[in-house]
Amino acid sequence: MPSNTPIVLLQETTGDTRMLPIFIGQAEATAIALALEDVDTPRPMTHDLVRDLLVVLGATLVKVVITDLRDKTFYAELHLAVGEDTHVVSSRPSDALAIAVRTGSEIFAEASVVDAAGFIPEPDDEDVDDDGETVEEVLDEFREFIDNINPEDFGG
Numbered sequence: 001m002p003s004n005t006p007i008v009l010l011q012e013t014t015g016d017t018r019m020l021p022i023f024i025g026q027a028e029a030t031a032i033a034l035a036l037e038d039v040d041t042p043r044p045m046t047h048d049l050v051r052d053l054l055v056v057l058g059a060t061l062v063k064v065v066i067t068d069l070r071d072k073t074f075y076a077e078l079h080l081a082v083g084e085d086t087h088v089v090s091s092r093p094s095d096a097l098a099i100a101v102r103t104g105s106e107i108f109a110e111a112s113v114v115d116a117a118g119f120i121p122e123p124d125d126e127d128v129d130d131d132g133e134t135v136e137e138v139l140d141e142f143r144e145f146i147d148n149i150n151p152e153d154f155g156g
Contacts (some may be wrong), residue, residue, distance in 0.1 A: 008032070008097060010109060018118035020066070020109055022074050028094035035101040047098040054103070058082055064096040066109035069116050
């Protein structure tokens with residue numbers, strides 16, 4: 001993958017605190033970043049629309065689960081509660097994560113997925129990517145991108 005491809009790093013909260021890297025599209029990365037930065041857009045973006053539909057329909061996103069990794073492709077599910085009923089809906093991980101950050105829902109990954117694709121970060125490693133940038137430099141660039149993004153950049 002090119003080094004400029006957006007990536008989500010999920011980290012275990014217990015045990016080895018392994019990290020699970022999931023490459024995502026630029027649009028989904030922007031959607032996730034906007035939600036994490038609590039940016040309001042003039043009109044709802046797609047993931048905002050999904051959140052709003054859930055609210056109107058009385059559904060709650062209980063959790064997102066990264067369920068599988070096949071042929072280098074991750075799979076996910078949205079676990080929804082509507083009254084006493086539960087529903088599971090298949091989703092791309094990037095969309096599921098973008099919705100989860102908007103609803104404050106928990107995010108999980110099956111142990112088999114973390115076993116297959118997770119890694120333990122090297123504590124002594126300077127965390128340098130293929131371009132020679134440290135993680136902190138990449139984060140600084142990302143923060144600058146977020147600070148300079150405008151809702152008008154997405155049309156309307």
